[in-house]
Amino acid sequence: MNEPRSTSPALDADAARLYASWFRALADPTRVQLLHLLAAEARPMSVGEIVERSPVGQSTVSHHLKVLAEVGFVLPEKQGTSTRYRVNRTCLTVFPDAVRTILGEPPTPC
Numbered sequence: 001m002n003e004p005r006s007t008s009p010a011l012d013a014d015a016a017r018l019y020a021s022w023f024r025a026l027a028d029p030t031r032v033q034l035l036h037l038l039a040a041e042a043r044p045m046s047v048g049e050i051v052e053r054s055p056v057g058q059s060t061v062s063h064h065l066k067v068l069a070e071v072g073f074v075l076p077e078k079q080g081t082s083t084r085y086r087v088n089r090t091c092l093t094v095f096p097d098a099v100r101t102i103l104g105e106p107p108t109p110c
Helices: 013-025 029-041 047-052 058-070 089-093 095-102
Strands: 074-079 082-087
Touching (some): 013 058, 029 082
């Protein structure tokens, strides 16, 4: 028995690569915890502040923040010689629409 074809547009390769990078970034529980911390604090935090509130060391936190920044989930803000990180709520709020696109569903209306 043939299944009906989807009427939604095909997911192009660029969008698929972008969404895959988002899923990879969230595939680590430490990164999810760091995002949660930054979202809960609702302010830019230094790596030192994050390390104080995290079960992992400075180099691990820095690595995870770099991965999260590469996909846009956190935004680094230079302040003199240090960098503070804040959650990018805009990027994270469009994540569910990426899932809907993958499923062939229309995005949520604004």
